[in-house]
Amino acid sequence: MIALQIDDIRQFMLHLFSKETFDAFWLYEAGVKMGVSYVIDGLLNQDFYDTEERENLDGRTYALWKEQKQIVFAMIRGHKTPENMKIVLMLSKENTEKMILQNNLPIHPEDVRGLFLNIHFRDGILNCTTGVSLKTFTLEKSLDYVWDEMVRKYFKYQQIGAQ
Numbered sequence: 439m440i441a442l443q444i445d446d447i448r449q450f451m452l453h454l455f456s457k458e459t460f461d462a463f464w465l466y467e468a469g470v471k472m473g474v475s476y477v478i479d480g481l482l483n484q485d486f487y488d489t490e491e492r493e494n495l496d497g498r499t500y501a502l503w504k505e506q507k508q509i510v511f512a513m514i515r516g517h518k519t520p521e522n523m524k525i526v527l528m529l530s531k532e533n534t535e536k537m538i539l540q541n542n543l544p545i546h547p548e549d550v551r552g553l554f555l556n557i558h559f560r561d562g563i564l565n566c567t568t569g570v571s572l573k574t575f576t577l578e579k580s581l582d583y584v585w586d587e588m589v590r591k592y593f594k595y596q597q598i599g600a601q
Contacts, residue, residue: 440586444564445599454525454557455511459596461504463527466554468506470513471522478506480528503527522560529553529585541584549573553585566593566600 444450453459465480480500484492514520529537535547551571558565568589570582593600 439568439570439582440589441565441567442590442593442600444566445601447559447562447564450564450598453596453598455507458504459598460527460555461502461507462530462533463503463555464498464500464530465503465506466500466526466528466552468510468525469523470510470520472513472518472520476513478510480506480526497531500528519562520559523558525557527555527557529555537584537588538581541580543580543584544578545572545576545581550581553581555589 465478467480468476468478470476482495482499482501487495510525514523529552531547534550534553537543537553538545538547538550549572551573552569554569554571556567556569558567566589568582568586570585572581
């Protein structure tokens with residue numbers, strides 16, 4: 439796990455809400471605290487969709503960030519900055535498996551619950567932390583290291599300054 443403090447909050451928010459930078463990620467959850475608190479659970483309600491719509495989800499169990507980002511943006515848009523905002527994004531199962539295979543990691547993709555990017559804004563500071571959740575206990579940390587490095591490289595590629 440790494441914790442990165444974002445240098446330019448405005449630029450990061452542009453990436454988060456206006457660009458496609460994080461669109462392929464799944465939304466695990468989001469929360470905004472202003473005059474009232476809002477919480478979004480990114481878990482898809484499968485019963486809401488008919489058979490054809492469920493097939494178009496391609497096995498996804500969570501909403502894509504690109505499907506929900508305008509809703510979250512609508513909550514925070516206004517004259518006052520939120521007191522607190524937390525957005526938890528998750529790498530898709532397909533990309534998780536691809537990362538494991540490309541790096542020859544000694545872990546089975548089905549043992550991974552999720553690779554997370556936690557975005558947290560509070561008191562004028564924006565932090566991003568990485569996280570790995572496994573279904574089994576292991577002392578093996580190579581997945582953690584690869585995920586941390588992947589996030590660092592992705593931020594650098596997207597020109598997101600962080601320390």
